[in-house]
Amino acid sequence: MVKKDNIYASPLPKVKxxxxxxxxxxxxxxMIERSVPGYQTIISTIGHLAKEHAQADSNIYDLGCSLGAATLAMRRNIDVKNCKIIAVDYSQAMAQRCEKNLASFKSNIETQVLCDDALKIKIENASFVVLNFTLQFIQPEDRQQLINQIYAGLKPGGILILSEKLRFEQPSVQSVIDELHLDFKRAHGYSELEISQKRSAIENVMRTDTLNIHYARLKTAGFKQYNQWYQCFNFTSMMAIK
Incomplete structure (x- = not known):
């Protein structure tokens, strides 16, 4: 049974x-179901895209794999030979739970779970790479390096899926879309206290970029083909093809 997120339901003396x-x-x-609109659509589509674009005899990377939702979706759908999925998360607690979740489902696809920094992972012989709400938790000055490493390690025709929370260049647009997202969280049972305390906890940890910044980063890395394939409020997913 899924445990309810009540981490911020009571007043905290200090929000860490x-x-x-x-x-x-x-x-x-x-937490993610009640906070990220369209999350399951993104996960299921990642599985579908992996089925269509994973290449035989190649590596698949899920960088920032959390509980392994994207890895599971890819394992269920990939049907080419000799693919290996490498799932990486910086959090030991996440990596351990991901490994446990993956062990609950049989698969013929070799899968390795690593507790490591995505920046330290050598991307090689890759046909499909997933950064699903991961880049926003990496220091801004390191983000270009990671995208560069991914581009360098992708095979021709390889695909990067990049999902992120966006910020907007126009303050009035930012305000309207922020309110839509807050209404989404309220509709899913979060109180004003929970919303406020979670915002305080995450504001120094998750630093969002505009869509144009993401596109500029992809272009700098060498990608010539990239675009959004999904957006709901301030959450988007992009694909970039080498």
């Missing part, structure tokens, strides 16, 4: 910076 520790891991499935 958000970390992906055991307490978050325990409620993460509920």
């Amino acid at each position: 910076d958000f970390v992906f520790d055991e307490s978050v891991v325990d409620v993460f499935s509920d």
Whole structure:
């Protein structure tokens, strides 16, 4: 049974910076469903895209795999030979839970779970790479390096899926879309206290970029073909093809 996210339901004497520790891991499935509109659409589409574009004898990377939702979707759908999925998460609690979740489902696709920094992972012989709400938690000055490493390690025709929360260049647009997202969270049972405390916890940890910044980064890395394939409120997913 999915545990309900009530981490911020009671007043805290001091709101600490958000970390992906055991307490978050325990409620993460509920947290993400109630916080990220369209999350399941993104996950299922990642599975479909992996089925269509994963190449035989190649590596698939899920960088920032959390509980393994994208990895599971890809394993269920990929049907070419000799693919290996490498799932990576910086949080030991997340990596351990991901490994446990993956072990619950049989698959013929070799899968390796690593607790490591995505920046330290050598991307090689890759036909499909997923950054699903991961880049926004990496220091801004390191983001270009990671996109460069992914581009360098992709095979011709390889695809990067990049999902992120966006910020907007126009303050009035930012305000309207922020309110839409807050209404989404209220509709899913979060109180004003929970919303406020979570915002305080995450504001120094998750630093969002505009769509144009993402596009500029992809272009700098060498990608010539890239675009959004999904957006709901301030959440988007892009694909970039080498």
